Amino acid sequence: MTDIATTRWPGIARAPRTPLKARVAKAILKPTVNHVPVRLTFANGSTWGAGGADSPEMRVVRPKSFFARLGADTKIGFGEAYMAGDWTTGTGTDLADLLEPFAARMATIVPVPLQRFRVFVDKKLPHHQRNSVKGSRKNIEAHYDLSNDLFAQFLDPTMSYSSAWFESPEQDLEAAQLRKIDAILDDANVTAGTRVLEIGSGWGALAIRAAQRGATVTTITLSSEQAALARQRFVEAGVDVDLQLVDYREVTGEYDAIVSVEMIEAVGEEYWATYFAKIDQLLAPGGRVAIQAITMDHHRYLATRNSYGWIQKYIFPGGLIPSLDAIDQTLGDYTGLTVTNRRSLGQDYARTLHEWRDRFTTNWEAVRVQGFDETFRRMWEFYLAYCEAGFRTGYLDVYQLAMGRPTEV
Structure with a gap:
């Protein structure tokens, strides 16, 4: 196994010493996984799981460390164990294929009698990850300022870091991303002369497309790395x-169209009312709003809204996925806006993530020379496969939502 940098990955380099919790985790996992169509294989030849020889294989390399991490923090330990190399996939098993059966049973995989103890397992979002104006900047920088070159190794030429919308199995990722962008702009009625505000610039693809329609475009971001490359792309x-490098709460003016692609996930429940009220305030009479939002079923949102998981710790600090019901309720309570059209791209996101992971794996050497190590590689692979499995099963979805004021629609 490659040595893990202790200073960079202190929680990964050493497994926790929690023998009692490890035994409890082992005792719970075995009967649970025996109802899942996968195979857990161990070096001693033993096998757990309900899967046959052709089922996805999870190979437990270091059982002691694996169960220690799982016992110490159930929601975070599974991913950390993969990062550490305590478990991996078997020969011929794709990581997303292995995670999919678990994602499909996410709501029931913990036995019902044990779900009452969830309150003792869940950890709340750390205070430093709150999405205040200062906190949001730090949260965004932690992910999006990693390296423009890193993202360029797995994104398509548009540098779109959100779900594409595929017209057919034959359509390539770049064309599908442009189709997604055009759908957002169409939903917001963006044409020549439209005053457009984009909340969350990314690397500029949507802003470019809107400007090419003849719109007057303002786009905002908190990522200085993204801003630098986006400005270069505008010139090209x-x-x-x-x-503008500003927070959405700091924007002034009036806009005919406000668009935002997969940014609400970084707003935080505490600030949803502020976010949508600000959009309502900035929207001109007769204006339109179009956002793209990752969602989950309302009952899952209610169950996870106060928990701190692997994704928040390692990928998106401060992130929280809303439900459609939560969005509707916030709009109704704090704005004059209502959703006028919904378009699901859930399975398109599964394909998008799969293509990103293929590109990331293929181009790993170009990523590695930027200073990213093997632990980062496994973390990024787990992140992409974990999300892909969620969208495949419908545990996660993503919607394009068109909005307007009812009296003006």
């Missing part, structure tokens, strides 16, 4: 876009 595309 020959478009005039006003990019």
Whole structure:
């Protein structure tokens, strides 16, 4: 196994010493996994799981460390064990294929009698990850300022870091991303002369597309790395876009169209009312809003809203996925806006993530030379496969939501 850098990955380099919790985790996992169509194989030849020889295989390399991590923190330990190499996939098993049966049973995989103890397992979001104006900047920088070159190794040429919308199995990722962007702009009625505000610039693809329609575009971001590359891309595309490094709460003006792609996940439940009220405040009479939002079923949102998991710790600090019901309720309570159209792209996201992971794996050497180590590689692979499995099973979905004021629609 490759040595893990202790200073960079203190929680991964050494497994926790919790023998009692490890035994409890082992005692719970065995009967649970025996109802899941997978195979857990161990070095001593033993096998757990309900899967046959052709089922996805999870190979437990270091059982002691694996169960110690699982016992110490159930929600985070499974992913950390993969990062550490305590478990891996068997020969011929794709990581998302292995995770899919678990994702499909996410709500019931813990036996019902034990779910009452969830309150003792769940950890709340750390205070430093709150999405205040200061906290949001730090949370965004932690992910999006990693390296533009890193993202370029697995994204398509548009540098779109959100779900594509595929027209057919034959359509390539770049064309599907442009189709997604055009759908958002169409939903917001963006044409020549439209005053557009984009909340969350990414690397500029949507702003470029809107400007090419003849719109007057303002786009905002908190990522200085993204801003630098986006400005370069605006010049290369020959478009005039006003990019501002500001928080959405600091924006002023009036806009005919407000668009935002997969940014609400970084807002935080505490600030949803502020976010949507600000959009309502900035929207001109007769204006339209179009957002793309990752969602989960309302009952799952209610069950996970106060928990702190692997994704928040390692990938998206401060992140929280809403439900459609939660969005509707917030709009009704704090704005004059209502959702006028919904378009699900859930299975498109599963394919998008799969293509990203293929590109990331293929181009790993170009990522590694930027200073990213093997632990980071396994973390990123787990993140992409974990999300892919969630969208495949419908545990997660993603919607394009068109909004307007009822009296003006």
